[in-house]
Amino acid sequence: MAQTIAGPEIERLIQLLARLPGLGPRSARRAALHLIGRREQLLGPLADALAVARERITVCSACGNVDTSDPCTICRDPSRDPAIIVVVEGVSDLWALERAGAIRAGYHVLGGVLSPLDGVRPEHLSLDSLVARAGRPETKELILALSATVDGQTTAHYVTELVRHLPVTVTRLAHGVPIGGELDYLDEGTLTAALRQRTPF
Incomplete structure (x- = not known):
């Protein structure tokens, strides 16, 4: 001992x-x-x-972000496009997208991804509130910014099925060769995704 x-x-x-x-x-x-x-x-x-x-510090009741106010600073920002909701696994993913500054939209933090092995089921994620937000007249698109893991993709398919009856477009982040990446250093899964999602040049 x-x-x-x-x-x-x-x-x-x-x-x-x-x-x-x-x-x-x-x-x-x-x-x-x-x-x-x-x-x-x-x-x-x-x-x-x-x-x-x-x-x-509190959790935003609208999107799940953490801030010192509820609703959070992002949800109160009038310059953001109310038609787009970016769906992320956790707050750290939200912060990463905000640092990139690539989009001025709203967010929805799921609080994880579906994972039967880890005991994470649909009731453990903020899916009901996501469906409610997706059903609002101003919402036109859900961007699924989830990880390219098996659990992340399973969650993406599950969310897509949940909102299939709604007049909202569901898109996801492209997966492929990162900027500055060399092909020789990429794994087979990334190369396969890049080839399947090739675009006109």
């Missing part, structure tokens, strides 16, 4: 850090020691920021 070296407060900090994505027990210990070693510069401000986040 491993011996406990640090006090219970430090152990709890390590355990909580280890729950974060990408941080295992070793990385969590290093992060905890770094924070403790820089208490004034990092630990205090981090604790304050977490307290403020817990108090003020």
